[in-house]
Amino acid sequence: MSEVIRVTKTFFAYLKRPDLYPELGRKIIKNIFNRNAAFKGKEKTISWASTKAVSQSEAIQLLFGKEMQPFSEMFFVDFQNAVQKEQSCPIKMGGAGALExxxxxxxxxxxxxxxxxxxxxxxxxxxALQSISSRNGTLYSSDMPYLGQDGDQFVGYVVPEKLKENWKLFRFADRESLPKIFAENSVFDVVHYDSDKAYEGMSWAYEMLYQHLREGGVFISDDINDNSAFQDFCEKKNIDPTLISFEGKYIGVFIKH
Ligand SMILES: C[S@@+](CC[C@H](N)C(=O)[O-])C[C@H]1O[C@@H](n2cnc3c(N)ncnc32)[C@H](O)[C@@H]1O
Known part of the structure; x- marks a missing residue:
């Protein structure tokens, strides 16, 4: 699909979703005035991460004191079903991250x-649900779907049905979802960031997530190599994070003290 068709399709998809108008406004402003700011500090962070990163299994041992078993083996049947569901999904989205x-x-x-x-x-x-459902906990998720593909109904497609009773999905951009989530629950044991990958969006969300993470809770951010938002955030807060090299990108993680 050419870029013009993709942008036009996305624009009209936004118009059908008034709840996403605030995000549309922010995107238009960003694209006009601030196009390259998303990648601010990228090189600096890649050089930092490349000297510091460990493997996922090393990080799990270091931080949580556990020997890593593959998620696909621990939950073999559900995992195979999820793989089949992904393959049968008519919409193509980003694949699995560091599940373990x-x-x-x-x-x-x-x-x-x-x-x-x-x-x-x-x-x-x-x-996350595989773990927290055993304590009858709740996963609060924020996701603004890939609008250009009309993929709303497929968000969360691989999540096993039996785990969905412990799940609350907020279908807005983070700037709208997060305040709604915090109105329902204020303190979290684990936060995982994997949405807007622009410097400003990451920096804004990190502050919010950190404030609502309990002491001893775990903070994880995917794709910290896209810009220096994670590095700058950690330096500002005096945090020494563990960095993980994973499938050609870097993930940042720390326990809040
Ligand atoms: C990399 S995918 C998430 C992958 C997922 N964590 C997993 O492991 O399967 C990123 C998702 O974030 C959503 N997204 C992007 N920008 C967003 C924003 N500003 N607010 C909420 N969701 C956003 C995208 O539509 C996409 O569904």
């Missing part, structure tokens, strides 16, 4: 309340 990291973080924190931004197929939601 999310699962072990929830186990470590004995999480009852987890907040994530960015759902897509729902792989990260599946990993």
């Amino acid at each position: 990291l999310i699962y072990y973080a929830c186990e470590f924190a004995q999480a009852k309340n987890v907040l994530e931004t960015g759902v897509a197929y729902g792989w990260s939601s599946f990993a």
